[in-house]
Amino acid sequence: MCAVPASDGDQSISGVVNTYYEGASSASAGSTTFTVGASSGANESLATGDLVIIMQMQDAQFNTANSSAYGSGGTSGRGYTALNQTGRYEFARVESVIGPSVNLSEGLTYSYTNADTTLTRGQHRFQVIKVPQYNNATISGTVTAAPWDGRKGGVVAIDVANTLNGAGGTIDVSGLGFRGGAHRRTGFAADATSRFFYVDTEANNNSGTNLRHSSKGEGIAGTPQYVFDGTQVIDTNGVAISDGYPGGDYGRGAPGNAGGGGNEWSNAGNDSGGGGGGNVSNGGNGGVGWDLNPATENVGGIGGASFPSSLNRIVMGGGGGAGLANNTGQPHGGAGGGIIIVRANIVVGSLTLNASGADGVQSPQNDGGGGAGAGGSVALTATSGLGGVTVDISGGQGGDADPANTGANSMHGPGGGGSGGYLIFSPGAGAPSVNLSGGANGTTTTRNEAHGAVSGGAGSRSSGAGRYPCTADIRVTKSDTLGDYQPGATRTYSIAVSNDGPGDVSGALVSDTVPAGLNIDSVSCSPAANCSSLTTTGQNIQATVNLMLGDTVTITVEVTYSAAPEDY
Template sequence: MSLRRLLAVTVLAAASLAATAPALAQVCAAPGVTGTASVTGVVNTYYASTGSAFAGSSSIPVSGPDGRGAATPIAAGDLLLVVQVQDAAIDSTNTATYGGSGGGAGYTSLNNAGRYEYAVAAGPVSGGLIPLAAPLANTYTHANASSVQGQRRFQVIRVPQYSSATITGTVTAPPWDGASGGIVAFDVAGTLNWGGQAIDVNGRGFRGGGAQCSTSGFGVNTDYRTSSAGRTINLAGTGNNPNGTKGEGVAGTPILVFTPTTPFDNSAGTITNTGGADGTTGGYPNGSFGRGAPGNAGGGGTDGNPTANDQNTGGGGGGNFGIGGKGGFGWTPGTPPGFDTGGYGGMSMPLAPARLFFGGGGGSGSTNNCTGTPANGRATSGGAGGGMVLIRAGSTTG
């Protein structure tokens, strides 16, 4: 069996399992209403949440269309996918209990992270609300980061309903940007012909931590979390910048995130500061830096000699089905292997029919003397995790 066919069978099997869960009853708004289609590129329209939506609600608060997705707006009878992307809670103490799952990683509760359901629109978006034909089965939470929990976000996706479809080019999704994106979802009432093509959401999930120079003595290599409150977050590589940045995951978004121009290529991209110049807002509780791994995100690398910036370690890898890899050892002037103080790998997520997760973002490492491309230490930014694919089809071929 080809890898492509295996993927199709796996996705369909997962959809069948999901349909057995009480909150995931089979929802088909109008099977095949989109007609026969040649499918390529981005097929979904994405809407970011603007407020919470509770179980039993008949509407969902959202922003306008993402703008990076398909141009088709929501209309009456459209099939929707609602996904709680972030909602987990963590232990944020600066000890090996960080995270909550043991070993400096994980979570204390997933809460509703990963919960999802299909719904049917009763009409177009009006007044910032999507009206629903039936009440929601789950509660979906939208909240900014606080002193005790990272940001919580969900999104709503318009799902095409083809009568039959042939994939004629790579199908993908815009990368998750902290509010929406990262998911490919469509229904096919009849046959889905893969046409020798693929669906690619590599690197479309949670973002990696943004790297910066460590040019002061602030932050030690035993830190599971390092706060940036009251200190300058300076992407130019000067100032009292702290340990490596944690990745993004189910428990929230760090202060610094990296978006590569091309997935898996850190030679060019953008680092975004989500927490303000003084680092006092946003991010993870008690700090977005240090080796502890929050949820399925990787921890940041540390440096045993940050003033000289010469004992560099790697950031931890993001987790999903498995635990992410631990960041590499630091350099030592003595006998190798050096200091085992790299970022911890993100925790694995439960394999549960009623939950879906992006791959966790990797933590940033430390570049010796802030070298590399791009400059100012940015080259060791963490990589993004994988996105999600949900397909329901009568049969597949190709």
């Protein structure tokens, strides 16, 4: 997992530093080969010795029942029935590259899947990220990622063998994760009360232009046809009718950690809010439509489900669902935050890491508000200096709905807030300052009423990450026990090699030259399991040793005096 530390030298970095490759073929655990597709970002070719991250972005399954069993199969209308490999990732070293085929030096720990949408599952995607291997690095301005495009991007990952100087700079992936649901013009739906957990495009309207419900966001269980990346609406399939979620892209059900879309209660143009995206907590539900009772008539988008993040399993923030608008509003859902992975021996200076979710889009007049994106995930590995790091993994705020209206019965559905994200960092390296708050729900009217909209849940942090794994302090102690020269006398000396950390060591070479005048009788290594080779050539002894943090290997040498040693 260390590849060739420091091979990219000392650099001042800004902009996009990673190259992202689509995973083209699926790969099984233990495999040393997979193929990649198109690339984006820094657009640097893969080569021998490169450090890469393989990461499964989407692989969750969910219950597609058109009822409250949607998602987890329970009664919440959100979630998943199986995560499969979602969020799994690992570092690897590139051994060789032949065309689109990438060969690794060791077999994969996890399996990775690439597949298109089917009638029973959303798309599954993994990506391969080229990670620069700096000796020392200084953040100059802002480092960022290529946005997630449904196959790759959304991640900043750097490896620094010695010192990372934050220099007051920023690593920013806010709103670069899973995308929000895109609002498309909606009309009235006489069947809204019976078809609101999912609705497919064709069932709404064969033209696909006058939909009766709003789109779900993007997340770990798939990608809808129409998404909003914070700037523009994107057709991910490029065909007239091609829903990305089994059953349909529209309706309040929340697949995986994506927020559900806003809906009507009856054939009256009720405008409910979109649900917020989730990460380690649930996103907030969208608010009630116009002139409806929050307790009994809320069909706003459901917030995306929580994800069990850990050291080796992290995800981008779920995208918020679009709000419902039958007038002039465009209440798209907000995008989730991306992922930041930093490995450094020492961190100095101040550094800001921003993986917050984007806000849902507001409806300025009498329409619903968009659900917000969830905060993303940050993983920090270092030996010291993390106390100078500030992390923002907060969820976005739900979009407001008709906020300037003063009418007593003119409330529309605000968007739900996005969940906070996930931070994991090395213990004993200092504690980063972190904003992990869930995003607030949007409000409606000048009275700032929630009208059934809910804030996203808070994020979480953990000090469960290891220390930086690619440097180690090796201590070598050679004993001096030969005593005075006596012809024909046999003596023994030892070489103790200890790893004082913080990283583990594989394949360290220990070399010792025995002075002329001493014949080598025998050489041994203990524990034998820590020595992968032990050879003697002439007067030279070489051992290849493997040392975990805290290990000591002892090489014992027996010699006999044949003459007075030349150098003793």
